[in-house]
Amino acid sequence: MAVPRAAKTQRRTRIQEEKEERILEAALDVFSAQGFRGSTIDQIADAAGMSKPNLLYYFRTKEAIHRQLIDRVLSTWLEPLQAFDAEGSPESEIRSYIRRKLEMARDFPRESRLFANEVLQGAPNIEDELKGPLKELVDEKAEVIRAWARAGKIARCDPYHLIFSIWSTTQHYADFDVQVRAVLGQKQAGEGRFEDAARFLEQLFMDGLRIQAK
Template sequence: MPQDRAPTRIQKKNRTAILEAALTVFAARGFRGATVDQIAAEAGLSKPNLLYYFPSKEAMHNALLEQLLDTWLDPLRSLDEKGDPQSEIMAYIERKLQISRDYPRESRLFANEIVQGAPRIQDALSRDLKTLVDEKAALLQSWMDQGRIAKVHPYHLVFSIWALTQHYADFEVQVHAILGEEDPYEGAEPFLETLYSRLLAP
C-alpha cells in the first residue's frame, strides 16, 4: 500500500480484514498450501484490491509473524525476578494457556512456520527469542541455586511449558475429538498447576 499519506479509515479496515483472512487461511493450510486467491476470497475482496495492500502472500505472512512474535514473547518477559518463584512460574503457565485459548490460529501459524524450519523468522528466533530465553533461564537457575525451587534443567523447563500449553491450540482438533464438548482449559490449568508445583517444590 502506498505510504505517501496516512491511510484512510477504509484502508485501515481493509488491511485488518486482509490480515484476519490471511491468518485463517495460513492457520488452516500452512504457508505453502495458502494462495492469494484463497485469502482474497476469505477477506471478501478482489485479488487486485488485496494486492494493493500486500504485494504477495509472503508480505501478509511476514506481517502476521511480526505481530505474533511480540505476543509470544510477552508472557515470558513478564517473569519477574522480584516475585515468588513458584508464583511467577505458575502465572507464566496461566498466561501461555490464555494465549492458546485466545489465539489458536496464531499458535498454529507459528507452529507451521517452525515445522518448516522457520525460514521467515529464523533471525528473530536466533536473536530476540534466544536472548530472552537465555535471560529467563539464568533467572530460573538463580532461583534453583538459592533453593527456592527444585533443581531442573532451566531450558527444558521452558520447553516443557511451551509444549504443554501450546498443545491445546496446535492440536485443537485432536483435543476436542477426545474431550468432546468439555472445555479443555478448565482441566488443563489445575492439572498443570499440580504438575509444576510438585516438580518445582524445593
C-alpha cells in the same frame, strides 16, 4: 495516476487501515489452517471479501502478508515470557506463566497454529528472530530460574528444558486441538478441558519443581 500503496501521502487512509486489517484477519484464518504454501491469495481474498487484485493493491505479495502477520504474532507470543519477573516468587511466577500461556492457547489458537506451522516447516522466515530476540529473552529468564534453584527455592533443573516443557504442554491445546478433542470425546465439548489442563499442569510443575504451595 494512482501510485499503489499510497506512496504519495505519508498518512494512511482510513480505508487503508480498515482493509489491511481485514486482510490480515483473513490471512490469519487461512495461513493458520493450511500453512504458507498450502494457502492461496484467492482464499485470503475471498475470506477478506475482496478481489485478488484489490488485495494485492494493499500487499505486494503473498509473502508480505505472511511476514507482517508473523511479526505481529511473534511479539504477542513473547509477552507472557516477558512478564516473567525475577522479583516475584517462583510459585506465583511459574503458576501465572502457565495460566497465561494456557489462556493464549484457548483465546488465540490461530496465532499459536500460525507459529507452529512456521516452526514446523523449518521456520524459513523467522530464523533470525528465533536466534536473536527469542534466544536472548530465554537466556535472561533461564538465569532467573537458575538463581531460584541456587537459592533453594525450587529444585535444581535445566531451566531451558523447563521453559520448553511449559511451552509445549500449553501450546499443545491449541496446536493439537483436534487430537485433544478426539481423545477426550464429547464429554469435554465446552472449554472445560482448559480448566482441567490448568489444574493438572500447575500441580505437575509445582510438585515437579518441589515448590511449596502457600
